Amino acid sequence: MAHGNELHAFSRLNRAAYPGMYEALKELKDAGVTIHICANAARSRGYKPDEFCDVTTVVPAAVIDIAKWQNDGYSYMYAEWFPRLTRDEIVKQHPELQ
Numbered sequence: 001m002a003h004g005n006e007l008h009a010f011s012r013l014n015r016a017a018y019p020g021m022y023e024a025l026k027e028l029k030d031a032g033v034t035i036h037i038c039a040n041a042a043r044s045r046g047y048k049p050d051e052f053c054d055v056t057t058v059v060p061a062a063v064i065d066i067a068k069w070q071n072d073g074y075s076y077m078y079a080e081w082f083p084r085l086t087r088d089e090i091v092k093q094h095p096e097l098q
Contacts, residue, residue, distance in 0.1 A: 001069075003038035003062035005082055008090045010037060011051050017094035022053055029055040038062035046087035 002010055009018040010025065025035060035056045039049055042058065049058040059065045066076050091097045 001036050001038065001059075001062050001065055001076075002056075003041035005045075005085050007037050007042055007045065007047070007052075008085065008087070010035065010053055010056050011047055011087070012053050013047075013051050013087070014090060014094070014097060016096045017090065022055070025053055025055045036062075036065050038065070045085065 008014055009021050012022075015022060028035065037052055037056050037058045039058050039060050041062060042049065042052070052058055070076060
């Protein structure tokens with residue numbers, strides 16, 4: 001579940017800033033890993049659901065998806081170390097995205 005700054009790396013708009021990310025995500029998906037992106041977190045960072053790599057799935061809300069996985073026996077770990085970054089801030093850090 002991506003619902004923090006990591007979701008910038010999953011956007012197809014940012015491929016130039018994260019070379020090799022698509023291939024790594026594809027390998028994970030081919031190995032059976034599902035990669036979900038919170039639509040609320042994406043929207044708050046300036047993304048639309050269709051702006052993410054096709055190997056990911058955008059879900060309406062992380063809290064709902066996380067609860068489902070917890071009910072299936074998985075654990076949730078979250079560490080918030082970095083302030084929220086928007087797409088505009090990522091573009092400022094990576095001029096090649098303009």
